[in-house]
Amino acid sequence: MRFIFKTDYDQDIRILKHSGYWWSYGILLAVLAALPFVVGSYLQSQVVFVLIYAIVGVALMILTGFTGQASLGHAAFLAIGAYTAAYLQKLGVPFIVYFPAAAILTGIVGAMVGFPALRLTGIYLVIATIAFAFIVEEILARWESVTHGNEGMRVRTLDIVGIPLPRDGEAFYFLCLFTLVGCILLALNLLRSPTGRAFIAIRDSETAGKSMGIDLAAYKVKSFAISAAITGLAGVLFAHKMTFISPEMFTLLLSIEFIMVIIIGGAFGVHGAVFGAIFIVMVDPFLTALKDDVPVLAAGIASSLGMASDAAGKLRDTMSSIGSAAGLKGAIYGLIIMMFILFEPYGLYGRWLKVKLFFQLFPLYKKATFKRQKTYVKSERNR
Amino acid sequence: MSFFTVDSISLQFGGLKAVDSVSFSVAKGEIFTIIGPNGAGKTSIFNLISRLYNPTSGKLFFEGRDITEVPPHQIAKLGIARTFQNIELFENATMLANLLVGRHCHATTQLWQEMLFLPSVRRAEKEHRHKVEEVIEFLDLQAYREKLIAGLPYGVRKVIEVARALCSEPKLILLDEPSSGLNVEETDDMSFWIRDIRSELGITVLMVEHDMSLVNRVSDRVLALNYGKVLATGTPAEVQAHPDVIAAYLGA
Numbered sequence: 001m002r003f004i005f006k007t008d009y010d011q012d013i014r015i016l017k018h019s020g021y022w023w024s025y026g027i028l029l030a031v032l033a034a035l036p037f038v039v040g041s042y043l044q045s046q047v048v049f050v051l052i053y054a055i056v057g058v059a060l061m062i063l064t065g066f067t068g069q070a071s072l073g074h075a076a077f078l079a080i081g082a083y084t085a086a087y088l089q090k091l092g093v094p095f096i097v098y099f100p101a102a103a104i105l106t107g108i109v110g111a112m113v114g115f116p117a118l119r120l121t122g123i124y125l126v127i128a129t130i131a132f133a134f135i136v137e138e139i140l141a142r143w144e145s146v147t148h149g150n151e152g153m154r155v156r157t158l159d160i161v162g163i164p165l166p167r168d169g170e171a172f173y174f175l176c177l178f179t180l181v182g183c184i185l186l187a188l189n190l191l192r193s194p195t196g197r198a199f200i201a202i203r204d205s206e207t208a209g210k211s212m213g214i215d216l217a218a219y220k221v222k223s224f225a226i227s228a229a230i231t232g233l234a235g236v237l238f239a240h241k242m243t244f245i246s247p248e249m250f251t252l253l254l255s256i257e258f259i260m261v262i263i264i265g266g267a268f269g270v271h272g273a274v275f276g277a278i279f280i281v282m283v284d285p286f287l288t289a290l291k292d293d294v295p296v297l298a299a300g301i302a303s304s305l306g307m308a309s310d311a312a313g314k315l316r317d318t319m320s321s322i323g324s325a326a327g328l329k330g331a332i333y334g335l336i337i338m339m340f341i342l343f344e345p346y347g348l349y350g351r352w353l354k355v356k357l358f359f360q361l362f363p364l365y366k367k368a369t370f371k372r373q374k375t376y377v378k379s380e381r382n383r
Numbered sequence: 384m385s386f387f388t389v390d391s392i393s394l395q396f397g398g399l400k401a402v403d404s405v406s407f408s409v410a411k412g413e414i415f416t417i418i419g420p421n422g423a424g425k426t427s428i429f430n431l432i433s434r435l436y437n438p439t440s441g442k443l444f445f446e447g448r449d450i451t452e453v454p455p456h457q458i459a460k461l462g463i464a465r466t467f468q469n470i471e472l473f474e475n476a477t478m479l480a481n482l483l484v485g486r487h488c489h490a491t492t493q494l495w496q497e498m499l500f501l502p503s504v505r506r507a508e509k510e511h512r513h514k515v516e517e518v519i520e521f522l523d524l525q526a527y528r529e530k531l532i533a534g535l536p537y538g539v540r541k542v543i544e545v546a547r548a549l550c551s552e553p554k555l556i557l558l559d560e561p562s563s564g565l566n567v568e569e570t571d572d573m574s575f576w577i578r579d580i581r582s583e584l585g586i587t588v589l590m591v592e593h594d595m596s597l598v599n600r601v602s603d604r605v606l607a608l609n610y611g612k613v614l615a616t617g618t619p620a621e622v623q624a625h626p627d628v629i630a631a632y633l634g635a
Contacts (some may be wrong), residue, residue, distance in 0.1 A: 009508075009509050009512045009513075010505075012512070013508055013509075050489060105607055186498050189497060189498055189499065189500040190498060192500070192508070193497035193500065193504050193508065194483075194486075194487055194490035194491060194492060194497065195494055195497050196497075197476075197480055197483055197484050197487070198482065198484070199475050200473055200475070200476050200484075201476075201484045201487075203473075203475075204472075204473035204474050204476065205471040205472070205473060205474075206473055206474055207467070208437065208467065208471035208472065208473070209454050209463050209473075209484070210435065210455045210457065211433045211435070211455065211459060211464070211483055212459055212464075212484050212487050212488065212547070212551065213456050213458075213459030213460055213487045213488030213551065214456055214484075214487055215456040216456070217456075222494060232479075240446070268475065310531060380514070
């Protein structure tokens, strides 16, 4: 267990609180920097998706985790970012212009969604953001002169001042990594300044926030705008990674995946966004395995245990038809969310902190350390 | 014009008159207490002053300025801070973060500066921290800086709420039942602090309170309220001897 002797207020302002963090995050960054030269192209591609999802996770963490405003519309923000990139690239605008332009445009749209959201809370806000996502999806499908409708749009290879960054190359990986690190730093900077604290105040008690001088409307709009802008950046990277975008890629299921990123990761710290992104991107290979490998494996085990070969074949077919059933992904997502909310509301990052504390305190860890306390009655009258 | 004046203010919820043309004024440096049975309209008056409710009629004046139309988030900037009866702290944040939110009305940094955490933001943060530390010192909260509110006992939360209000450096502090839920010892501490807030920090105190021993110890003047109407105003002894007040509490 480490005890930090504090002699300066700067120690509380710092992002890395003590020298141990310099080491651990330094090593993590070194590993990430070396990664594309070590792993194969499939794994590198998966990691790029993790990075893109983590950027959206950071964005959603600011809006949902810190400001407490739920959103199921982030697929639409991603779409706006992606289509802005594709359209501007087609017009010949360079990357260094359309990358920030996508963020600004998405941020403005986010602020516009934020305004009606001022009067909505909880489930009603979720419904409003879903409605917004459907509107965007519909616009993308109908506005053919810009978006080519349901035919979709090709996105050419990313090009920074003449240097091409192919989607499978190391340079593209580093661009994604750089963007993620930048967004994380931005989020952490906000959290240690008045704006971030105002967000947290809005999440925990709007009434108290108001009487402490926080302009709820202004800060909710700011939170929406920042969150949307970051998602717009992710959208640009997403478009280049996919090389082809069409409206049906940005559905409600994608928004749900983004919400899952922060619920599974743990919606109380920026770490959660990264943990959740790793988890979500891993679900797909897992589902593929469930469809292809597990039935064969099960049939093999069954026949080696003495089952007749046609019965084992039947078992394999049944299992693979379950594995490839339509809607299985949604069902598994639903199950995972329920399990996390019931058994680990603090998500993977919360679990990580618990494991860490267990080893730090090793023989002295108390079982009920993280038991949630009953909260006292709060007045509902002022809402 | 006196320091703070409530001029025949009324608040109506449908057919119910929660506050019925109440008038009083508070002098600078005074400890003014509002008492009354449950549902008398005490907290409603506080919510009117902090602009969470809009009055049906009447006016509020603070330092000669009409604040009846000021939006709620600007009240703190004018120098009026408050606490809540049932504690409205930011539960999933540390005490330090809670107190720093109390400094919000003095925040001057812009969003883009904060995103990059420029030196000016760092400087402002340290200034806020200095002020917060003064309040921590004043209310003996040193042990809880890094603790999450959700894990702290009720008595401590009550003090932290007062601390958060003090962090905004108010001229007038509204305390909504500062002693509710506290034990005898904690109530004693609270009564000392309330007097210190007035005498050491020079902040005018307006409070709602049920504990009559605390009211007697600290108040300069008391206003008794029942069914939204003023029954009596005066020193604690005068108000307690008033026949209408006795009737309201004990039944005529």
